[in-house]
Amino acid sequence: MRVLNFSAGPSTLPLEVLNEAKDELLSYKNNGYSIMEISHRTKIFEEVHFGAMEDVKKLYALNDDYEILFLQGGASLQFAMVPMNLNMGGVCEYANTGVWTKKAIKEAKILEVNLNIAASSENDNFSYIPDVKFNDESDYAYICSNNTIYGTQYTSYPKTKAPLVVDASSDFFSKKIDFSNVALFYGGTQKNAGISGLACVIIRKDMLERSSTKKLPSMLKYSVHSENQSLFNTPPSFAIYMFALEMKWLLRQGGLDKINEQNEKKAKMLYECIDNSEGFYSGFAKKEDRSLMNVSFKTKNADLDALFVKEAEQNSMIGLKGHRLLGGLRASIYNAISLDNVKTLCDFMNEFKLKHS
């Protein structure tokens, strides 16, 4: 019996994907071994690996200016790899919109790059997306497209001529993106594209040229991974396999426009439930900047929040406790959560409200 899982990450996977993995676990494509048990230098694994890269390109409609890398170290290693590889001695600019950009800024500081915080919403506990004007001449301009904890999201990316770097961990593959000035787009896959252990990095080739000029340990160098087609060392093969299944699932859903349509409906339903609760529930993020992925909200007090989490669990709904930094409640409604699932949550919320008003 499966529960309804609103966890922020790792998070719910499509049931179809889990069943495919289950069916193939002991004998991948009737070969008599699991995909976990075979060399990454075999044709069988290469088909999974390169097939997934092709599917990423298909889903985001990427041209040949971009390359896909599969790396380890989660999204967090990218906080360091970005400044290591892309800083050219000029200014590295960041828009600070929450915990994940703060962590990225911290790594850039350790690396002693020429840092500029071009905008921040820290003055109001990161409840909104600040306007930002990046310098067109900077080495790169860094944003986090969706702020997992606070539930804010960019509706469109800042315009700049500088290479834009985007941490898209928590809205990965949730909608089409205008890549026109995006130079590096990355995420850990455990939120909206598979399981933990893998970071997928979409990198523009001129950034690889920058990387190749750097004196860095091989494993920390984008150009090394590119030259080796992300098979420099043993990759996290099971995570790549799960990611590949997820990409196929996304294509079967009709691609990212279809997925986005669903995501908009889901978010609308849940925010309406909050907004129409006569103040019983209140949302955290400023309305214009609300995330379609992570809905952070609360009831009137912490005790009632705790009771909400408890009663939700009794109704087979988990993962609704807010992040420890923000408190309150949070429902993560990534791609694998259906409109029906959100309706179940809203029905529960309405009942809970009637019972405890």
Ligand SMILES: *Cc1c(COP(=O)(O)O)cnc(C)c1O
């Ligand atoms: C979860 C998250 C991260 C950190 O991911 P790890 O894979 O645990 O390193 C970074 N950025 C965002 C936006 C996230 O949601």
